[in-house]
Amino acid sequence: MSIAEKLTTISQNTKKVYDAGKTEISKQWSDWVLKNFGAHWGRKIIDAGLSLEEIPEVDTSSYTNFSNVFYNCTNISDSTKNLINAPMLDTSNGTNFNSMFYSCYFLKTVPEYDTSKGTNFSYMFGNCYQLETAPMLDTSNGTDFSGMFYCCDALTEVPEYNTSKGTDFSSMFEYCMSLKSFPDFDFSNAIDLGYAFAGTAITSVPDLNLSKCTQFYCTFENCNKLTTVGDIVFNPNANSMSQHMFSGCSALTELGIKELPISLNLSSCSNLTESCVSNLIEALVDYSASGTTHYLTLNLTVFNSVSDDDKAKAEAKNWSLGY
Secondary structure, three states, rough: OOHHHHHHHHHHHHHHHHHHHHHHHHHHHHHHHHHHHHHHHHHHHHHOOOOOOOOOOOOOHHHHHHHOOOOOOOOOOOHHOOOOOOOOOOOOOOEEEOOOOOOOOOOEEEOOOOOOOOOOOOOOOOOOOOOOOOOOOOOOOOOOOOOOOOOOOOOOOOOOOOOOOEEOOOOOOOOOOOOHHHHHOOOOOOOEEOOOOOOOOOOEEOHHHOOOOEEEEOOOOOOOOOOOOOOEEOOOOOOOHEEEEEOOOOOOOEEEOOEEOOOEEEEEOOOOOOHHHHHHHHHOOOOOOOOOOEEEEOHHHHHOOOOHHOOOOOOOOEEEEOO
């Protein structure tokens, strides 16, 4: 008997038992699926020609690893087999949700799973192009949020997840092109924010505590609608490439940074106000005693508007002001 025939037979029998109010064959179904398909059972059920929305639910109460369960549950040739509405599962013991719905292109709704024990949310919804609203999840134990909503083109808003234990936020919302704002996430333990919001439609950034963050390369790259940024507490030991944090932010006018200990490249920020640049120069950490040179790179037009007094202040602090 082929996998498709086996699945169809078990599915039909299980439905009959459901209708009779019994659970024995339902348990056989769950045990068989988990034993034979492992982590990718959602995708394999689709490959077998069945619709995930028609099959009986699988008992996942003892599951700890939900990684890749619905990975690429997309059937381009048969739209009836696409995963659109995620099924409710018992995820109360789940710790790993890595790529759980990765590349479910047509996914639109997700229930509020119990993710209270979850630590890894990496790429959980990556490439879910049609997901407009993110579900509220308990992420209080989460450490890895990298790529969680990577390329979720239609995503317009996200809840205020508890990110207090998070360390990796790289590409978390990269290319979420409809995302216009984000909540006041706790990044106090963040180590990596590389590309976290790159390519989004956000217009402002709240105050950020990045005191432990060593990598924020291109965090806001090509956020061409971003105009204002609050105060950012930087880690002076950040990777040198982190200076490109605001690459491509052509609409940026205001930076509220109160202390700048790292080199920063703002060459693509052509709309910074004179007062913003003057305040930024005031915020430069004084490295005259250490002899180390840091760099503040401005757009040529912006550079030409900097007063001689401000240029002298930067030089006295051992900063190289350029374009």
